[in-house]
Amino acid sequence: MSKTLNIVGGGMAGSEAAWQAAEAGCDVVLHEMRPKVGTFAHRTGDFAEMVCSNSFRSDDDERNAVGLLHWEMRRAGGLVMAMADAHALPAGGALAVDRDPFAAAVTARLRAHPRISFVEGEVSALPDSGSWIFATGPLTSPALGAALQAETGAEALAFFDAIAPIVHAETIDMDIAWEQSRYDKGETEAERKAYINCPMDKAQYEAFIDALLAAEKTEFHEGETAGYFDGCLPIEVMAERGRETLRFGPMKPIGLTNAHDPLNKPYAVVQLRRDNALGTLYNIVGFQTKMKYGAQTSVFRMIPGLQNARFARLGGIHRNTFLNSPTLLDNQMRLRSRPHVRFAGQVTGVEGYVESAAMGLLAGRLAAAELLGREAGPPPPETAMGALIHHITGGAEAKTFQPMNVNFGLFPPIDAKGGRRGRKDRYKAYTDRAKLAFTDWLAGVPGAAPDAIAEAAAGS
CATH class of the missing domain: 3.50.50.60 (FAD/NAD(P)-binding domain)
Known part of the structure; x- marks a missing residue:
């Protein structure tokens, strides 16, 4: 043989x-x-x-x-x-x-x-x-x-997989955002500051959810159905399951203290994680999306700290086949x-x-x-x-x-x-x-x- x-x-x-x-x-x-x-x-x-x-x-x-x-x-x-x-x-x-x-x-x-x-x-x-x-x-x-x-x-089995956007680090407003890993986890200072956090109060969160639900989304072709993998759900799908879903998912505020306002607990937090060694790119954690590109830029710029964000890559959605x-x-x-x-x-x-x-x-x-x-x-x-x-x-x-x-x-x-x-x-x-x-x-x-x-x- x-x-x-x-x-x-x-x-x-x-x-x-x-x-x-x-x-x-x-x-x-x-x-x-x-x-x-x-x-x-x-x-x-x-x-x-x-x-x-x-x-x-x-x-x-x-x-x-x-x-x-x-x-x-x-x-x-x-x-x-x-x-x-x-x-x-x-x-x-x-x-x-x-x-x-x-x-x-x-x-x-x-x-x-x-x-x-x-x-x-x-x-x-x-x-x-x-x-x-x-x-x-x-x-x-x-x-x-x-x-x-x-x-x-x-019949071929399929579900739809979504990709999160990536932001240029220099466009994140660090007068609003701060660096911290959840619960300060990590052995070194770099590990304890591995994430950039963008805080929201309740009014900002509610406005963000409204915009997210109203945004124009990618439509499926005729005959296609969306069987998403639960570990990679688009944020819009999570939001459709309940207005508080994101706040108990990728936007949960627990284990984080706003360095600019330590006595005021954020209602929700958007986290970004470094995407390259230079630290010039950050991806928005858990923010897989099926929003159309124009909607993404306007909705994501509602996030405090990302109001002037430039995106190296916007999110997307694709068909994912498996046996x-x-x-x-x-x-x-x-x-x-x-x-x-x-x-x-x-x-x-x-x-x-x-x-x-x-x-x-x-x-x-x-x-x-x-x-x-x-x-x-x-x-x-x-x-x-x-x-x-x-x-x-x-x-x-x-x-x-x-x-x-x-x-x-x-x-x-x-x-x-x-x-x-x-x-x-x-x-x-x-x-x-x-x-x-x-x-x-x-x-x-x-x-x-x-x-x-x-x-x-x-x-x-």
Whole structure:
């Protein structure tokens, strides 16, 4: 059997899969349609380009599920996590990434690998032979989407994903706004001041909600329905669920003290997070939107501190396709009807950059094991990666399957012997158990090693 693995898609999942399989000893051909065929969201032809946010979310690997996923990927020699660490920005307890240098570093490492070659252009059909991983992400091309629909005999599933706007830092009025991470979280002053906060009193909040609800929105094409992923709801959709929804969501004021008026508690707060290392760009946290461009500028300039804001990028909305994985994929992430084809990343029904890259890591390792003649199963469900793959390939209810972030609700319950545990102790028990199980699993599955990725990070 040929030891060549073909990977379609150079996003988070495809990049990680290519690195893992190549480090395991397989020859890899990475197919990427960009820049020959573009998308509305991507700006470059770099691999692992981040388009929606620059955040990998919490980096707490002891009491947070996504932080645990970070730990597992680092332990597995993950390229994405190593480059994220090398290009991290201050973000309190979160891991935020300087997105352009990050993507450039991933691209450079992949192009320098002697076992990886590249083909530019679109793959629009499912192959009949060979070993393949499709990691085409939420913007799977229409032609490939049609081929998947024809193969599975099912209607393509889709939801709509929204992108938050980015503001030029120099246009934020710091006489109104102030720098502070929620609850002053962070070990350094930079981390404790990783966010810019714009306060609102009740009258300003009410006026903002009125304008938000009245603003002109992007309309869907005939026959399309909006099945949004709850973790990336447009702010208008949240506001439509109740006038106070935003104040208990992305605009919650808790844990923040207005440096200009410390005795006056804000009614609501809009947070902005640094989007690049220079600190010249900030994205508005949680402000994904489907408002039309003209409406965005007028509504967002109602936010105190952003009255003179200039936008490096306005928000947007796009169709996000994914497989009904519980019915279509086996526990090796293989298409049941074509076992030589695997899927990875967001197209499998995981949500988020980290989850997408993690599924690429698994697909690359599992495909490499098969090509090298070594038996390997998925990680145990007690691990973060194992919990995700179990969920998408059989643990979820197929009729109501929707994209999912990693969370402890996907893990087998912790034995409660010895009395009830507090939430923090329970989460620590989850992560302790997961780390042991993942370390044992990792020893038997070929792929990248932590020492190899440390060398890659040093050269980024």
